[in-house]
Amino acid sequence: MDFSFHSQNFDRAQISGQGDSKPGLLSQPEAPYQPGLSDWARWRSQPAPMPPHQYQGYSFPRVADDEPYGLDPLPQELLGDPNAYIDVYRSHVTPTMAGAPSEVLGPQDGEGHSDWPLLQSSPAFKAQSYNYPQLESLQPPPDSPPSPLSEVSSYHSPHSLAASSPGMTAQTADRLSPRSSTGENNQERQGHPPYSVLIYQALKEAPGNKLQLQNIYSWFEANTDKGGDPSAKGWQNSIRHNLSMNAGFEAVKEEVGPGKRAVSFWRLTPEAIRSGGIQSTTRYRKLQHQKKGVSSGHRGATRQQSESKGVHATKVVKSRSASSPHNERTEAYHRRQVIGTNPSFGHEYGPTSLPAMQRYMQHPIGPVVGCTSMIPGNNTIFMDTMEPGPAFDAGHTHDWYTTESGFNRVHNPLESPSRS
DNA sequence: CGAAATAAACATG
DNA sequence: CATGTTTATTTCG
Numbered sequence: 155m156d157f158s159f160h161s162q163n164f165d166r167a168q169i170s171g172q173g174d175s176k177p178g179l180l181s182q183p184e185a186p187y188q189p190g191l192s193d194w195a196r197w198r199s200q201p202a203p204m205p206p207h208q209y210q211g212y213s214f215p216r217v218a219d220d221e222p223y224g225l226d227p228l229p230q231e232l233l234g235d236p237n238a239y240i241d242v243y244r245s246h247v248t249p250t251m252a253g254a255p256s257e258v259l260g261p262q263d264g265e266g267h268s269d270w271p272l273l274q275s276s277p278a279f280k281a282q283s284y285n286y287p288q289l290e291s292l293q294p295p296p297d298s299p300p301s302p303l304s305e306v307s308s309y310h311s312p313h314s315l316a317a318s319s320p321g322m323t324a325q326t327a328d329r330l331s332p333r334s335s336t337g338e339n340n341q342e343r344q345g346h347p348p349y350s351v352l353i354y355q356a357l358k359e360a361p362g363n364k365l366q367l368q369n370i371y372s373w374f375e376a377n378t379d380k381g382g383d384p385s386a387k388g389w390q391n392s393i394r395h396n397l398s399m400n401a402g403f404e405a406v407k408e409e410v411g412p413g414k415r416a417v418s419f420w421r422l423t424p425e426a427i428r429s430g431g432i433q434s435t436t437r438y439r440k441l442q443h444q445k446k447g448v449s450s451g452h453r454g455a456t457r458q459q460s461e462s463k464g465v466h467a468t469k470v471v472k473s474r475s476a477s478s479p480h481n482e483r484t485e486a487y488h489r490r491q492v493i494g495t496n497p498s499f500g501h502e503y504g505p506t507s508l509p510a511m512q513r514y515m516q517h518p519i520g521p522v523v524g525c526t527s528m529i530p531g532n533n534t535i536f537m538d539t540m541e542p543g544p545a546f547d548a549g550h551t552h553d554w555y556t557t558e559s560g561f562n563r564v565h566n567p568l569e570s571p572s573r574s
Numbered sequence: 575c576g577a578a579a580t581a582a583a584c585a586t587g
Numbered sequence: 588c589a590t591g592t593t594t595a596t597t598t599c600g
Binding site for chain 2: 588589590591592593594595596597598599600
């Protein structure tokens with residue numbers, strides 16, 4: 155196999171676009187290494203120059219022999235604080251939110267940030283073409299932020315827009331779509347990465363690694379072939395499904411002010427980021443399988459009620475507390491934690507919601523940042539949970555799509571008897 | 575067979 | 588109604 159991946163998870167993910175696209179990309183040896191270039195950009199057949207060696211290392215599924223299909227690990231720093239980008243963009247003006255940041259981040263560990271290379275937005279996104287429908291809505295939340303953020307809007311990506319790459323256009327992009335229908339070009343080009351991977355990419359490129367659902371949709375429209383047909387709504391459902399099911403994503407709610415309604419974002423889990431990839435599958439699915447036969451009855455889920463609420467701040471919805479064997483029952487899904495943030499927090503609307511695809515910053519290639527969140531007192535995104543082990547279900551194979559080695563497989567010792 | 579897609583019921587706000 | 592969850596079924600490698 156060409157890929158280091160082991161599991162077949164990705165098989166289908168093979169990106170087939172390479173046929174056409176790859177030639178260009180990899181060919182550019184001298185291309186300046188762009189940190190973060192979207193990996194998947196190539197999927198889209200973009201002319202993005204990929205750093206040859208670096209990426210080559212990874213081996214992703216079979217993109218093409220050389221086309222690696224990898225996800226880069228996100229910089230923690232980045233993820234550490236979603237707002238950081240704000241600072242960057244909005245300069246010191248930063249709001250209050252969060253606090254300010256610059257100072258905090260800057261000095262100590264932040265050294266790197268100042269210059270986060272926001273580089274060009276990923277070519278993937280062409281600014282103009284994308285019209286994010288909701289942009290407006292997202293923009294400044296209605297009342298939202300007190301004030302500081304107002305500028306957010308101004309944050310459009312600087313020059314990035316201009317530079318968009320001409321070459322790729324919709325067409326290229328169009329092709330991406332998760333395993334779409336079978337038919338047609340089957341083996342030819344089609345193997346788009348699975349939803350989860352696409353979502354991962356979207357989030358990964360997003361500031362703060364988080365996006366609102368709508369933005370995710372938009373991203374898909376822009377970067378995949380959805381969008382063309384309005385009628386099809388299934389993909390959205392699928393996206394939601396994936397977001398919910400995949401452990402690599404977590405929902406975060408940020409409340410703005412007392413009266414306003416919180417905005418929710420989906421973001422990559424620290425683990426996902428750290429590992430540089432997402433899990434192949436779902437977190438729950440494995441638990442159950444094998445219950446077929448039940449036909450009549452009800453299939454819907456029975457819901458429980460929400461428990462925590464009332465706090466205004468950022469809540470993370472979804473986070474698994476790692477192993478707590480005992481209370482699994484009722485809490486089957488009860489994740490939903492709250493993260494502490496400042497209420498006055500500004501929220502990161504700006505970029506986050508903005509046309510998303512504008513500029514995605516890349517990581518600070520640099521050095522190490524202290525990682526600590528760049529944000530001062532807030533954001534604690536990292537919740538525990540980080541156990542190496544599978545926090546989620548006890549499924550058996552967990553394959554992570556990672557960049558480097560491919561992926562990690564976490565095997566569950568227990569594992570149910572795999573029956574076959 | 576397992577993973578991912580897909581469709582749909584159900585739950586909440 | 589939009590967003591989320593969870594089943595359940597189908598498709599594909």
